[in-house]
Amino acid sequence: MTFKEDLGRRAALVEAYLVGCLRDRNIPARLLASMEYSLLAGGKRLRPVLVLAWNGLLGGDADKAMPFAASMECIHTYSLIHDDLPAMDDDDLRRGRPSNHKQFDEATAILAGDGLLTEAFVLMTETCLVKGLPAERVLRAIAVLARAAGSGGMVGGQAVDMELTGRTGVPLDELKKMHAMKTGALLTAACECGAILAGAAESDVDNARRFGRKIGVAFQIVDDVLDVVGDTATLGKPVGSDEAMGKTTYPSLLGLDRSKTLAREYVDEALTNLSGYFGCEQEFLWQLARYIVDRVY
Amino acid sequence: MTFKEDLGRRAALVEAYLVGCLRDRNIPARLLASMEYSLLAGGKRLRPVLVLAWNGLLGGDADKAMPFAASMECIHTYSLIHDDLPAMDDDDLRRGRPSNHKQFDEATAILAGDGLLTEAFVLMTETCLVKGLPAERVLRAIAVLARAAGSGGMVGGQAVDMELTGRTGVPLDELKKMHAMKTGALLTAACECGAILAGAAESDVDNARRFGRKIGVAFQIVDDVLDVVGDTATLGKPVGSDEAMGKTTYPSLLGLDRSKTLAREYVDEALTNLSGYFGCEQEFLWQLARYIVDRVY
Numbered sequence: 001m002t003f004k005e006d007l008g009r010r011a012a013l014v015e016a017y018l019v020g021c022l023r024d025r026n027i028p029a030r031l032l033a034s035m036e037y038s039l040l041a042g043g044k045r046l047r048p049v050l051v052l053a054w055n056g057l058l059g060g061d062a063d064k065a066m067p068f069a070a071s072m073e074c075i076h077t078y079s080l081i082h083d084d085l086p087a088m089d090d091d092d093l094r095r096g097r098p099s100n101h102k103q104f105d106e107a108t109a110i111l112a113g114d115g116l117l118t119e120a121f122v123l124m125t126e127t128c129l130v131k132g133l134p135a136e137r138v139l140r141a142i143a144v145l146a147r148a149a150g151s152g153g154m155v156g157g158q159a160v161d162m163e164l165t166g167r168t169g170v171p172l173d174e175l176k177k178m179h180a181m182k183t184g185a186l187l188t189a190a191c192e193c194g195a196i197l198a199g200a201a202e203s204d205v206d207n208a209r210r211f212g213r214k215i216g217v218a219f220q221i222v223d224d225v226l227d228v229v230g231d232t233a234t235l236g237k238p239v240g241s242d243e244a245m246g247k248t249t250y251p252s253l254l255g256l257d258r259s260k261t262l263a264r265e266y267v268d269e270a271l272t273n274l275s276g277y278f279g280c281e282q283e284f285l286w287q288l289a290r291y292i293v294d295r296v297y
Numbered sequence: 298m299t300f301k302e303d304l305g306r307r308a309a310l311v312e313a314y315l316v317g318c319l320r321d322r323n324i325p326a327r328l329l330a331s332m333e334y335s336l337l338a339g340g341k342r343l344r345p346v347l348v349l350a351w352n353g354l355l356g357g358d359a360d361k362a363m364p365f366a367a368s369m370e371c372i373h374t375y376s377l378i379h380d381d382l383p384a385m386d387d388d389d390l391r392r393g394r395p396s397n398h399k400q401f402d403e404a405t406a407i408l409a410g411d412g413l414l415t416e417a418f419v420l421m422t423e424t425c426l427v428k429g430l431p432a433e434r435v436l437r438a439i440a441v442l443a444r445a446a447g448s449g450g451m452v453g454g455q456a457v458d459m460e461l462t463g464r465t466g467v468p469l470d471e472l473k474k475m476h477a478m479k480t481g482a483l484l485t486a487a488c489e490c491g492a493i494l495a496g497a498a499e500s501d502v503d504n505a506r507r508f509g510r511k512i513g514v515a516f517q518i519v520d521d522v523l524d525v526v527g528d529t530a531t532l533g534k535p536v537g538s539d540e541a542m543g544k545t546t547y548p549s550l551l552g553l554d555r556s557k558t559l560a561r562e563y564v565d566e567a568l569t570n571l572s573g574y575f576g577c578e579q580e581f582l583w584q585l586a587r588y589i590v591d592r593v594y
Contacts, residue, residue, distance in 0.1 A: 026449035031456040035448065082411060087403035106384035110407065111456050114379060114414065115448030121418055122447060125440035135432035142439065143422035150419060151332065151412030152323035159328040159408050 003287040010052065010284075011045040017066050018073060022119060034104045034112040035119075039077045041095050047072035047190040053288070054194030054208045057281035064131040065197045068141060071123035072190050075149050078116035079186075081109050083158060089245070117149075133197060141193040148189035157182025161247075170248040176217070183223075184216030207273040214270035215289050221263040224249035225256060225296045263293045300584040307349065307581075308342040314363050315370060319416060331401045331409040332416075336374045338392050344369035344487040350585070351491030351505045354578035361428040362494045365438060368420035369487050372446050375413035376483075378406050380455060386542065414446075430494060438490040445486035454479025458544075467545040473514070480520075481513030504570040511567035512586050518560040521546035522553060522593045560590045 001009070018039060022032060048069035055065040084091040084099040085106065092102050101109035124145065128138040147153060160178045164170050191212030195205045227242045228251050242249050250259040270289050274282055298306070315336060319329060345366035352362045381388040381396040382403065389399050398406035421442065425435040444450055457475040461467050488509030492502045524539045525548050539546050547556040567586050571579055 022448075025444075025447070026453070028448075028453050028456050028460070030460070031448055031453055078411075082407055085404075085407065087407060107382075107459050108456065110379055110382065110384060111448075111452050111459075114375075114410070115452045117411065117414055118443055118447035118452060121443040122440060125436055125443065128436050129440055135436045139422055139425050139432045139436055139439075142436075143419060143426055146415055146418040146422065147322075150322070150415035151319075151325075151328055151408075155408050155412045155415060156323070156325050156328055159325050159405065162404050162408075163325070163327070 003284070003291060006284055007044070007049065007288070007291070010049045013062070014045040014048040014052075014066075014069060014073065015040075017070050021067070021070050021074075021123060025119070025122075027115070030104070030108065031111060031115060034100060034108045035115050037103055038081050038094075038100050038112065039074065039116065041077075041097060043073075043095065045073060047076055047186060049288070050187065050190035050212070051194040051197075053281050053285050054191045054211075055198045056194075057277055057279070057285065058195050058198035058200040058204050058208075060194070060198030064133050065127060065194065067123040067126040067131060068138070068193060068197060071120040072145070072186065072193075074116045074120035074123065075145070075154075076186060078113040078120075079149075079154055079158070081113040081116070085109060088158070088162065091241075121146075127197065134199070137197055137199055141196045144192055144196065145189045148185040153181050153185035153189075154183075157185065164248060166246040167248070170253075172253055175248055175250070175253065179217065179220040180213075183220050184213060187216040187219060188212035211270050211273040211285070211289075214266045214273075215292055218263045218266035218270065218289075219292050221250045221259050221266070222292055222296050224251055225259050225263070228256065229296065260293075260296055263296070267293045300581070300588060303581055304341070304346065304585070304588070307346045310359070311342040311345040311349075311363075311366060311370065312337075314367050318364070318367050318371075318420060322416070322419075324412070327401070327405065328408060328412060331397060331405045332412055334400055335378050335391075335397050335409065336371065336413065338374075338394060340370075340392065342370060344373055344483060346585075347484065347487035347509070348491040348494075350578050350582050351488045351508075352495045353491075354574055354576070354582065355492050355495035355497040355501050355505075357491070357495030361430050362424060362491065364420040364423040364428060365435070365490060365494055368417035369442070369483065369490075371413045371417035371420065372442070372451075373483065375410040375417070376446075376451055376455070378410040378413070382406060385455070385459065388538075418443075424494065431496070434494055434496055438493045441489055441493065442486045445482040450478050450482035450486075451480075454482065461545060463543040464545070467550075469550055472545055472547070472550065476514065476517040477510075480517050481510060484513040484516060485509035508567050508570040508582070508586075511563045511570070512589055515560045515563035515567065515586075516589050518547045518556050518563070519589055519593050521548055522556050522560070525553065526593065557590075557593055560593070564590045 022035060051069040051072060052062050052065055056062055080094060081100045083089050084094055085101055091099050093099060100112055124142050127133045128135050157178055161182055164178060188209055191208040192205060195208035230239055267289050274286055319332060348366040348369060349359050349362060353359055378397045380386050381391055382398055388396050390396060397409055421439050424430045425432050454475055458479055461475060485506055488505040489502060492505035527536055564586050571583055
């Protein structure tokens with residue numbers, strides 16, 4: 001099995017769970033349609049896959065951790081719906097289709113986002129209440145994820161992103177800090193929560209967190225690079241939108257070559273946290289980290 | 298101490314906790330200002346007070362349950378911010394002040410709501426991780442609250458409310474169901490979670506849930522009545538806004554007198570769930586239930 005096949009297989013397992021996870025919850029029909037429109041719009045399912053890979057690497061059971069993994073995709077999806085709103089990035093297109101508020105309407109999109117964020121926490125509790133993982137572990141993982149997704153993490157990062165948009169002379173460390181909050185926090189939490197749910201030792205949880213931090217930065221740099229050199233069909237959104245919106249990016253500060261080198265350096269640092277582990281999950285995480293940066297080479 | 302003094306004393310305890318609960322979380326300054334603008338805008342703090350009263354009635358410690366109680370106010374506040382948005386109810390005024398998106402801007406208001414909802418879950422975990430309540434209890438309470446606040450509860454109720462607005466001939470049972478989701482679910486969860494966090498027996502948890510359901514309906518009927526007979530200064534919002542927006546209400550379906558009688562009947566049913574308990578928390582809950590409906594007499 002090639003790495004891409006392995007990634008596809010793992011994403012398909014997450015997909016299968018996501019398809020049913022909002023049913024039997026008494027959700028009004030149009031709201032459910034709007035939530036599923038965005039949740040089931042494809043995507044690499046990177047965050048759930050990271051939860052399950054770190055969980056598996058440290059001895060966890062994928063079936064038991066699955067609701068928690070799925071919750072990360074709910075949170076990621078809600079953030080995309082709200083980011084696309086007219087008052088925010090005002091994007092009409094997401095993953096090659098009309099964004100949620102274009103397909104439905106603004107009120108429904110706001111509520112679909114609110115609903116996905118809240119259902120994510122229902123899913124997290126199910127790793128204990130349905131799947132039987134110890135309440136202490138699940139509660140700790142919820143705390144980690146809530147902080148990462150909240151106003152000191154992802155939501156705060158989006159607020160800072162809005163403030164920086166259109167501003168010139170944004171220094172590199174401000175850009176880094178914004179991205180660490182906006183995209184890095186959730187990727188980091190995915191790795192960390194996977195380890196916590198496996199009942200791993202603190203040193204393993206530390207490795208997971210550090211790995212997540214480094215690939216989080218690499219991921220964002222590559223995202224910025226692809227916005228310059230990618231094509232609309234692959235990205236599912238217009239190329240050059242960062243520049244059009246007046247966003248400071250790694251390429252705009254460092255140039256393309258230096259950005260690509262920096263992404264590779266972060267991936268190399270991430271990989272140091274995988275030494276000392278063995279087996280197919282270690283191999284997968286190694287290749288996943290390389291894959292993030294290889295997309296721009 | 299009169300009932301109103303008791304209510305004020307309890308609200309003040311919640312207030313004191315809310316003032317500091319978002320600090321030390323690395324929240325960007327403008328976002329924090331926006332979150333606190335709405336969170337600390339006054340209000341009766343009814344949901345936290347209900348958590349603490351049921352918790353106390355069943356032997357719980359108010360200090361330990363406080364973060365969970367505060368989380369309910371974060372969720373209530375986020376729902377008000379999002380409901381006021383131009384794409385939703387488009388309200389410029391809330392509690393006698395400019396609504397969040399008028400005071401700040403739409404993007405900030407959306408993010409402040411997202412942030413308050415997410416921080417609520419951080420607070421919930423703190424009842425275990427900081428205050429030491431058993432993880433099993435806290436996890437169960439989180440599951441109850443997340444379902445109540447989510448797309449099958451409060452968020453779903455707002456979606457149905459938007460669908461029903463402007464429609465004529467809405468039957469009473471559809472109105473009841475919508476309100477049971479939109480406002481009833483959270484009030485019910487407040488009582489139920491208070492009991493769960495106290496480690497109460499299942500029969501006590503059932504009583505708390507039933508009490509919450511009944512006062513939830515009464516509360517909404519009274520809210521509708523006050524929108525007709527109240528005054529702007531007391532309400533902090535324009536009188537008659539329901540009718541102006543084309544909303545079906547209890548008075549519009551049943552008339553004022555029948556609505557007031559119905560509210561009183563629901564309160565009387567709620568009170569049956571307090572028989573068999575004794576002491577100052579029982580007395581307080583009794584008077585609180587009466588107070589809800591007495592506001593229109």
